[in-house]
Amino acid sequence: MVTPYYLKVKKLDFTAGSKLIVLINEEEAYHFGIHAGDKVSICWRGKKKLVVDINLSDKQIKPGEIGMYEEIWRKNSMENNEIVEMTVLGRPASIQAIKKKLLGHPLTKEDARSIVEDIATNRISSTEIAYFVAATFLYSYTDDELYYMTKSVAETGEIIKYSGTVVDKHSVGGIAGNRTTMVVIPIIASLGLKIPKTSSRAITSPAGTADTMEVLAPVSLSAVEMKEVVKKTNACMIWGGSFNLAPADDKMLKVTYPLSLEPYDKMIVSVMAKKVATNVKYLVIDMPVGDTAKILDMATADMLEKKFIYVAKRFGIKIKVFKNIGLDPIGQGIGPTLEARDVLRVLQQKEGRPMDLEEKSLELAAELYNLVKNIGMAKARKEVALALSSGKAWSKMKEIIKAQGGQEKIDSEGIELGNVTHSIKATKSGEVIKTDNKNINALCRILGAPLDKKAGIYLEAEYGKKVVAGQSIYTFYASNEQRMALALAAVDKLKIFTIK
């Protein structure tokens, strides 16, 4: 039987909006074993019953008293000093559910929902979230759990619906310069599909898609502004951080940071919840596999692919996971401005454009187009290539830039780069046998990226290609001499290319 406690009513002149709150004395709560945030039921005059939240008071409420917020005593014409019976209904259900997961039992739909809801609404602390993340790190999710978690994370945040069918392309990340999004979106939109894209900023990489797009147009749009852009152009390329999409996901991410844990299941939930919340119906996942990517080997990629497909199916999303080998950067520019120039060179079909960026973008666009139209990859490839070569994609890009509030008149060669530059030359001739992504990132950050959008590195050598002694193999861009000095001090230790 659940233990009831008896307390004397004290009417308070506090209000709390829609939430029903009672206050009890802090020290007494401690001895009762009751915590702030516990749910209790209160009964009085033998029958009336309410379920309320406990808050604690160390001064206003004495031991033996229960403080009633105005909503409660006014509506129920409660009197000062009358005795109420209080029964603890237990900690938030989420705490029980977290404990259950920690003991190795799978979560039900209700468990998942209660955990995610309490995370999203700050009802449980980061310590409690850490227990949950530890548990999910140790016991991977069942298929059902993956579905329940994704659904809960999506539904506890903002849901954005557009008229018509929404398609999307998502990279799981890990490869520098992988700015395919900014090529794929205008291609797909120019073919008449709706593709409103929200992207992240860089965390520890030299640029995120949102940082790069921001070189060309504002990306911090409100929901209303975004819908307007999509209505006009079928697409957008904006920063996801200004929406309340899947808020529980951000809170879990924060807790994983100190130990740099990233359970794979959490990644799937994180990606898919945002797609569910934005009502995406066709989705291509770009999954680079390699030493310096997030996914280190094909076996892991295959396992993740299966899980992505499973979750997508339960939400009625048609999905294609595009696994590809990612050993060196895509494109030649690294850093927001240099990457934006690469993207424009491809869209404008300039001579000397980075062909690896173009090819990967066409491949992803074709996969997505075929997923929607089901016309076969050969035909899809032809159509997306035509959209690019004909200039349709470039026109669409200009439309999007304009709709988001950017300068319509723009050319890849007109983009302003860091005005302090320095070329690094090959000290011997030979073949590039290794490109170190980690060192590229580190050097870009020393140069000031992504805080300084104009800082970065332009790569002139490439994995598998020959170089001759004395040739420039990469160029540093910085906004001032001091940053350049810091980067030049680092070049001996942070080798980008290994030549043999």
Place this chain on the structure above:
Amino acid sequence: MVTPYYLKVKKLDFTAGSKLIVLINEEEAYHFGIHAGDKVSICWRGKKKLVVDINLSDKQIKPGEIGMYEEIWRKNSMENNEIVEMTVLGRPASIQAIKKKLLGHPLTKEDARSIVEDIATNRISSTEIAYFVAATFLYSYTDDELYYMTKSVAETGEIIKYSGTVVDKHSVGGIAGNRTTMVVIPIIASLGLKIPKTSSRAITSPAGTADTMEVLAPVSLSAVEMKEVVKKTNACMIWGGSFNLAPADDKMLKVTYPLSLEPYDKMIVSVMAKKVATNVKYLVIDMPVGDTAKILDMATADMLEKKFIYVAKRFGIKIKVFKNIGLDPIGQGIGPTLEARDVLRVLQQKEGRPMDLEEKSLELAAELYNLVKNIGMAKARKEVALALSSGKAWSKMKEIIKAQGGQEKIDSEGIELGNVTHSIKATKSGEVIKTDNKNINALCRILGAPLDKKAGIYLEAEYGKKVVAGQSIYTFYASNEQRMALALAAVDKLKIFTIK
């Protein structure tokens, strides 16, 4: 290879004592993937090298700068604007060790030490401690880990040494009224052994040993005062909270609270670390086993006994684990004052004293005495019984009370109880077939215990004994009518005795 960063020196007029600290810009640190508390090595002028801690600054230090505390730039005659190379040596070692445990690998001596040290000195956050507790909850300790953890927890706090051999008795808890400590200590001390006892206060029970002893004498003594008491009387009975014993243990306990996790291994470390820190050489553990005790079954008790014995052996502590069935309260009074009266009745050998309390205390005292003297249990039992019946233990108790600053002239019947009382009568005749410990606790807390020392319940019926309808089966004690009214409102729902 570890990534070096290059930063420009900014001399600061801050000092930090013995710790070497550098400041870097917060936003830049975020992009570098560096956290406050990370250790880095810094090199300058091509060779000089220091290992320092990272702190973050959001205003004082700009991106590209590294702020040097005075200790560093003065000692090394560093100049403003010179370039230093910084290499991240990784998160505190404890973070790696926690991650290791989370992956299921046992901790080395160094791992355990680094975790415990960083917990004790607040170098890692409660979120990180939660990951560690979650890991220990999932993977029990190896024997070595138990030893390393106990040693580390003991050694990262205060170490208290007494001259001569120290003995101790410890109850793992869970049974109401189990105030054997206050009977055992004077018996053992009167037999010439040194037994300085630190106890806890109640957490969610109606009384802890420290609360009950406080009815008779002050218990919040300083280390100096305590040593004085022990020197005079061979014993003391004080509150452990005023010492810095095993501080890491308290911090881990705090983190287990929200989920009410208590891994058994953590309990062993917690108990034994305090014994090691106070240099105990002979130890009896009182381990009640039963539905309402902490240890629910004999198999668990046997497993715990083995672990206790193992750890004790590695520290050269002679130990006896006294497993006993704990189904109902010990003694008749529940609540600090009523329990103190029970204890005095036993020590004063009054008529009608609670014989279960006397017998259990004699048993524990005999076990401890025999452990030290090795004279056989029969002889030990005889000697401890004589110490009690002869009044030697009572004299010793009066010495201890006086030495701690209490009233020497004291009698069990002179203890002041709550002045509002109410007897509850049996509604039918029959045998008591169940005593509900949980409801006893709840009713005591409603009456005001342990905040109000005089509140509590005196039990007049007993498990397995007959009662007749109309007989008083228990009496409530409170300090005011309002608390009594709250308790009386609860009696129908919180049945103490089941009579059949």
